[in-house]
Amino acid sequence: MGLDAQVAVVGLGAIGSSAAWQLAARGADVVAFEQHEPGHDRGGSHGVTRLFRVACLEHPTLVPIARRARTLWRxxxxxxxxxxxxxxxxxxxxxxxxxxxxxxxxxxxxxxxxxxxxxxxxxxxxxxxxxxxxxxxxxxxxxxxxxLRPEAAIRAAVDAARVAGARVVTGTRVVAIEPDDDGVTVRTADGVTRVAQVVVTAGPWIDRFVPLPLxxxxxxxxxxxxxxxxxxxxxxxxxxxxxxxxxxxxxxxxxxxxxxxxxxxxxxxxxxxxxxxxxxxxxxxxxxxxxxxxxxxxxxxxxxxxxxxxxxxxxxxxTPDQQFTVGPTHHPRVVVGGGCSGHSFKHASALGELVAQHVLGDPRFVDDGFLDPRRFG
Ligand SMILES: Cc1cc2nc3c(=O)[nH]c(=O)nc-3n(C[C@H](O)[C@H](O)[C@H](O)COP(=O)(O)OP(=O)(O)OC[C@H]3O[C@@H](n4cnc5c(N)ncnc54)[C@H](O)[C@@H]3O)c2cc1C
Missing domain, CATH: 3.30.9.10 (D-Amino Acid Oxidase, subunit A, domain 2)
Incomplete structure (x- = not known):
């Protein structure tokens, strides 16, 4: 079966919208699915504002991530x-x-x-x-x-993804993700999309697709x-x-x-x-x-x-340790970005970039081993 796109992004909230933008900006052929409309109020990223801090009390390595995120928000x-x-x-x-x-x-x-x-x-x-x-x-x-202004930031990232060439499909729910040796089948109610890799940035819904202790x-x-x-x-x-x-x-x-x-x-x-x-x-x-x-x-x-x-x-x-989950999972074709633990919005633009770097095998801008989803076994 031929591929419909190189990468599918499932979920265009805080992290997924930036992941789609960063992937498309690096020349990847991206199709991105969102079950609602970007900036909606059913997930984890609505409510007019989010705090942005740089000296992050949650982990020292969040400092360079917050600073990179600020550059991308700008x-x-x-x-x-x-x-x-x-x-x-x-x-x-x-x-x-x-x-x-x-x-x-x-x-x-x-x-x-x-x-x-x-x-x-x-x-x-x-x-x-x-x-x-x-x-x-x-x-x-x-x-x-x-x-930060979360709804506007998400919409801006989705728009930037579109401008960079991503195909954005809203109002469409992904119902299954089936990775195999040659690619990944992504199923929606409307049909099947075949891709080489999938990014799961489904926020509170991630564990529908990926076995993580969220x-x-x-x-x-x-x-x-x-x-x-x-x-x-x-x-x-x-x-x-x-x-x-x-x-x-x-x-x-x-x-x-x-x-x-x-x-x-x-x-x-x-x-x-x-x-x-x-x-x-x-x-x-x-x-x-x-x-x-x-x-x-x-x-x-x-x-x-x-x-x-x-x-x-x-x-x-x-997550069990209240740090995010960013990177490859149980299957090398499935990369995840999520596990917000109440402090990820500020970092989301940079977490989207890390997701893109994992997918494309590019060097990451920071050592993000402490966010590796496989740390949970
Ligand atoms: C009360 C509260 C306060 C917070 N305060 C802060 C703060 O001050 N500072 C800070 O940095 N962070 C804060 N956070 C964390 C942050 O706002 C978000 O929770 C976090 O960024 C979540 O981003 P996400 O991309 O993982 O998930 P979301 O933004 O929820 O995105 C997931 C997206 O995936 C979509 N989706 C899910 N399943 C499917 C499917 N099957 N098919 C298609 N689409 C799907 C959803 O519709 C959604 O749009 C707070 C969180 C909460 C709840």
Whole structure:
């Protein structure tokens, strides 16, 4: 059987849209499938904003990935004429030995991110919105942090893929991926496409096709506003990840961009999560569901009214070690990009490039062994 294309990309969310773009830009003959329309709200990448940090507390090697991602987001801004990444800087607050502070400093020192360590008094002086900080806690300022616009970024990457020659098929669900010695058969309700390699970037749906220990689960995105007479826009409340005063938990988020988005605050998702079927997610917001985050906001930010102004559901996909999965899988013709673990959007353009480099056998721009899907056996 002849081939219909060199590479099929299954799923055009955060990582898949960039993978299709990067593959096509390198001259690959790409066909890309998306079950909805790019920028939709059924997967893991909607909700108006995503935090961008460079001194990534999750792993030092995420620093060069974030920096490469920023270059690629800027390329997409050029191509699309839209603002996708708004630089704000970011403040991390916690105990000196905590994951937030120690992890951020380790990443910064390993890769030369010019972070600033600031004490409690300095936090209160420079960032009055963060005046409530427990004794013994400190801050780390990451000057390279910012806020991304996920829906627009995904659409821009899909457009760039099309411009580079990819055939993009939307509103079409892939129902089976069948690799063999000579190629891969990709089945949709409308027919069969035969390719040499397949990229599976299906987000919460990846384990329908690839046996990986991923756990898709439901999360809420919640927005708040300043109390009357108070300010909480991005200038006074840039990106943050911080311990909640008096509590053993964190919150993350950013201030408002008036007329565009409100303040976003979310709780850190440590601990066990309940696996959901991504096709049967409960999208209803139940009474009392926002009480936890409202309580955390009340404890942390006196300037914010602690009642959500908006809330929506979103899907997060955890891996056992909370790092992503990028690279070849059980079958050399099947390359995966996913396992977001709640922190991959910022990196997605560069993860798409890594996927393309794996598929084409090109040298990778960074040693991405810690993301190898085969680490799970
Ligand atoms: C609440 C929340 C907060 C987050 N905050 C941040 C943050 O601040 N910073 C950050 O960097 N990251 C953050 N993340 C992580 C990030 O936003 C995304 O979850 C991650 O980028 C997911 O990207 P993805 O490409 O793996 O999946 P998705 O973007 O979900 O894309 C998967 C795509 O595959 C498609 N698809 C699936 N199955 C098929 C099929 N069979 N056929 C065709 N198409 C298919 C889907 O429709 C979807 O479009 C957050 C996540 C959540 C849930």
């Amino acid at each position: 390329e997409l801004e050029e191509a699309s004429g839209q603002d996708l990444l708004h630089a704000t800087g970011g403040l991390m607050i916690g105990e000196p030995g905590s994951r937030i502070v120690a992890g951020t400093l380790l990443a910064a020192r390993t890769h030369g991110v010019p972070v600033e360590e600031i004490d409690r008094a300095e936090i209160a002086r420079r960032f009055p919105a963060h005046a409530r900080v427990d004794d013994g806690q400190v801050g780390v300022w990451d000057p390279e942090a910012g806020v 756990v898709p689960h439901r999360q809420l995105l919640t927005w708040f506003r300043a109390r009357p007479g108070e300010r909480a826009d991005l200038d006074v409340l840039p990106v943050f990840v911080r311990r909640v005063p008096g509590r053993d938990t964190w919150v993350w988020g950013h201030g408002a961009m008036p007329g565009v988005f409100d303040v976003k605050v979310g709780p850190e998702f440590d601990g066990p999560v309940e696996r959901v079927d991504p096709d049967a997610v409960d999208r209803t917001i139940h009474p009392g569901e926002t009480a936890l985050v409202e309580d955390l906001v009340a404890a942390t930010f006196p300037a914010l009214a602690p009642t959500v102004t908006a809330v929506t559901t979103c899907l997060m996909t955890h």
